[in-house]
Amino acid sequence: MTRLTSELHQAIDAKAFAIRQLCLEFITCAGWGHIGGSFSEAELLASLYGGIMNVDPQNPSDPRRDMFVLSKAHASPALYAVLALSGFFPRERVFSYCRPDGLDGHTQRGQCPGIEYSGGSLGTGLSYATGLALALRLGDNFASRVYCLLGDGECNEGQIWEAAMSAAHYGLDNLIAIVDYNKVMAKGKLSDLMSVEPLSDKFASFGWTVLECDGHDVAEIQMIFHRAKYLEMKGRPTVVIAHTVKGRGVPEAEFNYHWHTHAPSIEQAGQFLAALNKTYGKQEKFSRPLASPKDGGLEAVIFGDLA
Amino acid sequence: MTRLTSELHQAIDAKAFAIRQLCLEFITCAGWGHIGGSFSEAELLASLYGGIMNVDPQNPSDPRRDMFVLSKAHASPALYAVLALSGFFPRERVFSYCRPDGLDGHTQRGQCPGIEYSGGSLGTGLSYATGLALALRLGDNFASRVYCLLGDGECNEGQIWEAAMSAAHYGLDNLIAIVDYNKVMAKGKLSDLMSVEPLSDKFASFGWTVLECDGHDVAEIQMIFHRAKYLEMKGRPTVVIAHTVKGRGVPEAEFNYHWHTHAPSIEQAGQFLAALNKTYGKQEKFSRPLASPKDGGLEAVIFGDLA
Amino acid sequence: MKISFSTKSLRETFGQTLVELGERYKQLIVLDADLNTSARTVLFKERYPDRFIQCGIAEANLFGIAAGLAAQGYVTFPSTFAAFAARKALDQVYVNIAYPKLDVKIAGSYCGMTATECGPSHNCAEDLAIMRALPHVKVLDPGDNYELRSMMHAMMAEPGPVYFRVAKVNAAELFGPDHNFEFGVGHLLREGRDVTLFGTGFMTAVALAAATLLDREGISAAVAHIPSLKPIDEELIVRQARATGAFVTIENHRVFGGLGGAVAEIVSREYPVQLEMLGLGDTVFEAAPLQDLLRHYELTPHALAARARALVTRKRRATAA
Amino acid sequence: MKISFSTKSLRETFGQTLVELGERYKQLIVLDADLNTSARTVLFKERYPDRFIQCGIAEANLFGIAAGLAAQGYVTFPSTFAAFAARKALDQVYVNIAYPKLDVKIAGSYCGMTATECGPSHNCAEDLAIMRALPHVKVLDPGDNYELRSMMHAMMAEPGPVYFRVAKVNAAELFGPDHNFEFGVGHLLREGRDVTLFGTGFMTAVALAAATLLDREGISAAVAHIPSLKPIDEELIVRQARATGAFVTIENHRVFGGLGGAVAEIVSREYPVQLEMLGLGDTVFEAAPLQDLLRHYELTPHALAARARALVTRKRRATAA
Numbered sequence A, B: 001m002t003r004l005t006s007e008l009h010q011a012i013d014a015k016a017f018a019i020r021q022l023c024l025e026f027i028t029c030a031g032w033g034h035i036g037g038s039f040s041e042a043e044l045l046a047s048l049y050g051g052i053m054n055v056d057p058q059n060p061s062d063p064r065r066d067m068f069v070l071s072k073a074h075a076s077p078a079l080y081a082v083l084a085l086s087g088f089f090p091r092e093r094v095f096s097y098c099r100p101d102g103l104d105g106h107t108q109r110g111q112c113p114g115i116e117y118s119g120g121s122l123g124t125g126l127s128y129a130t131g132l133a134l135a136l137r138l139g140d141n142f143a144s145r146v147y148c149l150l151g152d153g154e155c156n157e158g159q160i161w162e163a164a165m166s167a168a169h170y171g172l173d174n175l176i177a178i179v180d181y182n183k184v185m186a187k188g189k190l191s192d193l194m195s196v197e198p199l200s201d202k203f204a205s206f207g208w209t210v211l212e213c214d215g216h217d218v219a220e221i222q223m224i225f226h227r228a229k230y231l232e233m234k235g236r237p238t239v240v241i242a243h244t245v246k247g248r249g250v251p252e253a254e255f256n257y258h259w260h261t262h263a264p265s266i267e268q269a270g271q272f273l274a275a276l277n278k279t280y281g282k283q284e285k286f287s288r289p290l291a292s293p294k295d296g297g298l299e300a301v302i303f304g305d306l307a
Numbered sequence C, D: 001m002k003i004s005f006s007t008k009s010l011r012e013t014f015g016q017t018l019v020e021l022g023e024r025y026k027q028l029i030v031l032d033a034d035l036n037t038s039a040r041t042v043l044f045k046e047r048y049p050d051r052f053i054q055c056g057i058a059e060a061n062l063f064g065i066a067a068g069l070a071a072q073g074y075v076t077f078p079s080t081f082a083a084f085a086a087r088k089a090l091d092q093v094y095v096n097i098a099y100p101k102l103d104v105k106i107a108g109s110y111c112g113m114t115a116t117e118c119g120p121s122h123n124c125a126e127d128l129a130i131m132r133a134l135p136h137v138k139v140l141d142p143g144d145n146y147e148l149r150s151m152m153h154a155m156m157a158e159p160g161p162v163y164f165r166v167a168k169v170n171a172a173e174l175f176g177p178d179h180n181f182e183f184g185v186g187h188l189l190r191e192g193r194d195v196t197l198f199g200t201g202f203m204t205a206v207a208l209a210a211a212t213l214l215d216r217e218g219i220s221a222a223v224a225h226i227p228s229l230k231p232i233d234e235e236l237i238v239r240q241a242r243a244t245g246a247f248v249t250i251e252n253h254r255v256f257g258g259l260g261g262a263v264a265e266i267v268s269r270e271y272p273v274q275l276e277m278l279g280l281g282d283t284v285f286e287a288a289p290l291q292d293l294l295r296h297y298e299l300t301p302h303a304l305a306a307r308a309r310a311l312v313t314r315k316r317r318a319t320a321a
């Protein structure tokens, strides 16, 4: 490995760490959010926004940009984090997550720079990405690509296979799907709840070129995306099946569906940061004092008004 | 081939002819209906109701029966025909097709004996069949099987793949799907509009045992279903991909999407019967004089009332 | 008022107008889910094959692809039967299109009971209620060919999602070639003092015919046509409430949350009057020709006139007392 | 009337009642689409693992499988969020379940705005309008834990499809352990002369609180609770129209085709009175905690009291004139 690539890889690893830390902070402050799926996709997002995709934070609507669709839109925290850390919008803004007039729990198109897709209902992103890729074709834009990140549990949804069938039928080689194959869905392991195995055979039989990699190994990720971009078959869409660990970085959360959706308490957040520091050999501190809200619910509203 | 099997095969071929003729009669009388997909499935239905399935016209709700789900419910005419010809209900009843209080354009559960499933929205039948097969399991019924006939165009629908994934996940070896692979959907060829190839790879990658046959060759159909019932792997659902010809029997209608949904005029019906007779070496006549209605639409109603 | 029928069906006008708009708007794209000769988008396909996208029998994907294209600046017309737009792909319409206000114009073909022989799975007498409940979606049911055409021109000039009905029916002519559709504007087609009959879509013709019947027996019925269910012409509705004090609505739709529901919501708030609703009830559909369905479900001029008559009689008795 | 809150959420009661019913009814099956700990069907899963079927993240399949099981004599409870029942799998609910009247009991979890931080894709403020428009489906929104439990017992005794809401909310207690839910029956929780406040689901508590506020300023407000939106208690509604002559409705739902729409349809037909509707408008959802959402969308006792006050003032002025 040249010194340059190794520096790049280090920078991406550092960004992946920063994504996890920032997610931890604002999820804790919101009292809501998806830790597991945000942590499993951290290296993938850090890599995509660290040179693989052609995007410009200064010009986020550049018509020649690559486009990103987070079909597993519940894992929006890592996307908000990478966008903020890459300069798409001020870092502070992520703390509006799940507040009125703030960033939505799932991605909403146009809500902040860099978000192309309104999602939250699993299964819908790959069709949308197919539409984007077709639009590039119709507009004679052969420079841009569309990247679409799917959950593995999400691949239970039939619409994924409708989209896969059509993207192959249209021969969309400007479309790259990625599966965050972390083996866990919301309430358990895929192998128990609803297996998608053999996943690579499925995509292959739907007419896709299939690549696999370790989704936490930045060097492998880089290599695989270079293959996907430059070396793979023309006239076919490509899927990268990225083997990952749900909750990666915090041993307690790893492969643990309890941390699929769940916000840590302030105390737990401290423990999580300590665990992250340990895993990655860091000594980071929270960027701010954390505070998490309490939802008084209907009761607070009624007794408030009656008082 | 023994004399007995060859007699059986001849009887099934005769029934397939009778199905086509009866469909032609009542579709013409209704002025509406799906010729193409009814003719392509004729030998399959004649075989299923000619000994492959365990059903009793005298006791159509027998809890130990095999069950049939016509997921491609628009091709209900051939099903109504085979049920009538097998004695599930009086032959006359098929002429109520698409009349008020008559048989529906798509199958409706309970509307006449032998109809298990309310359909018409493509893609929904295999899930329902999966539910039936699960029910047999839960009820410790190891004698019965569920058969589900799918359209090839219907396999565009993602729900088919959801159901396929789940049936394999549950290990439902009491479920046999059949694809009427006639290469044509409503408005053209699958290869042009939305290809499902390689179809057998798709089902295999979703965990199914895949068998293929010529869907008009009764001997092959028999053999393949015997394999499906008795010889295939335990713990897996089986799909029979039956290669067929849309509109089979009437050269003008073969592979011709115009005759996907379209009722012949009285004159055309006569030509179609002549063509069927020629194809199958018969000399049948219509069982009754045909008459087709005219829908005066809104205009007739308004001017009728104003008069 | 003489009623005359067009020899061209609404769906044919839909197809022809797509072609016309396709010439003018190069960013217009039509998407199909294996129904183009039924929905008549085939006319566009033949003329502009490059801007016609076939999605196969996969309605969720159809709307997802339409959304993605719209996000890139195209105006997309995903076309399928009303049943598959309003029921099968509703979540995609909501999440991927309505919410981000994408420029997607959704034609619901074979709406209401106009799928006739197809029966329940294809008929869709819930689409207006369903679409009205979505945020940001404009909901339209054109009365005749002129109105449908004008409506399609209007929606090209107005960004954002629209749901509009395209019936497989030859409609009576309510307007002429110079008719100008506007969002949120209804039309008083006939003045009257005793009761207002409200129609939407091609059913307004039934209201006109009923008014003629009522006229013969000395009941003066106004007829209002509501092509735009959301936004809706509140002013017209309130004006008619004041003027006639009694309403009957008729629609090619169930009587839950459709035209009748929308009018009831408004008059209840603004100027309560007695209102009767005609449409499909909590019932299954028969598969049958349209003329049989209209009679079977009592959606005829006679049936409408009978309801209006009863209402007016009650009203007159109340005023006399 | 003192308002007190349960420390148990409606979804918890849902899960517990499933367990209770599972003991009594051996043909009861619960199906899940990867949400069992959220929807609390996990309680049933732990107790009756053999009668719990996991369908993965595939809602269309969930309802199709539930239909097939029901056709074989099981009573099935497919469980997912309201958004995915009413929007994502609507066609399956309609074609495979509602139409053939199969014995499927559909719990819409996280209904209305109670998906809170999840935002628009998970919140579903259209489900009542949508389900009301389907044939044969009973539509329910329980006011408190007692009612939800009684409702679930009632639906086991009545074959056919039911849609019922399960909120992720601690509700105020409207009833006691002996409460008896009946289809089509509403409840007058508080008598009053000037106006009737109608609520459904947990929002009825807001109506009760508003009535208390109004009382302080000399306005006598009746409060009616409508847990059964279809069939609906027409008699109660008409009686209150005669008695108070003015209505305000409040619901955890959009103001198109829901409680307000249903009440408007009835009073317009039977006994027109002025009616104001509170609920979500034609608006996007914010992702936020429930207390913030209720204030943001003005679904508070103060806001309801203000609407009622304006209505009563207008009415008094009209009577005086």
Ligand SMILES: Cc1ncc(C[n+]2csc(CCOP(=O)(O)OP(=O)(O)O)c2C)c(N)n1
Pocket: A034, A036, A037, A038, A040, A072, A074, A075, A120, A121, A122, A123, A150, A151, A152, A153, A154, A155, A180, A182, A184, A185, A186, A187, A246, A260, D033, D034, D035, D057, D059, D084, D088
């Ligand atoms: C259509 C739909 N059904 C259910 C949900 C609720 N839900 C949110 S995340 C999730 C699990 C997703 O699992 P997976 O795709 O594996 O994502 P990851 O593991 O990366 O978080 C579920 C069921 C949803 N958002 N959309």
Ligand SMILES: Cc1ncc(C[n+]2csc(CCOP(=O)(O)OP(=O)(O)O)c2C)c(N)n1
Pocket: B034, B036, B037, B038, B040, B072, B074, B075, B120, B121, B122, B123, B150, B151, B152, B153, B154, B155, B180, B182, B184, B185, B186, B187, B246, B260, C033, C034, C035, C057, C059, C084, C088
């Ligand atoms: C969800 C849905 N979309 C569209 C239709 C309209 N439609 C009826 S039949 C048909 C074509 C079916 O083709 P295929 O599955 O190949 O059946 P076959 O060739 O056996 O008739 C279509 C699009 C439908 N019934 N359901």
Ligand SMILES: [Mg+2]
Pocket: A151, A152, A153, A180, A181, A182, A183, A184, A185, A246
């Ligand atoms: Mg996962």
Ligand SMILES: [Mg+2]
Pocket: B151, B152, B153, B180, B181, B182, B183, B184, B185, B246
């Ligand atoms: Mg076919």
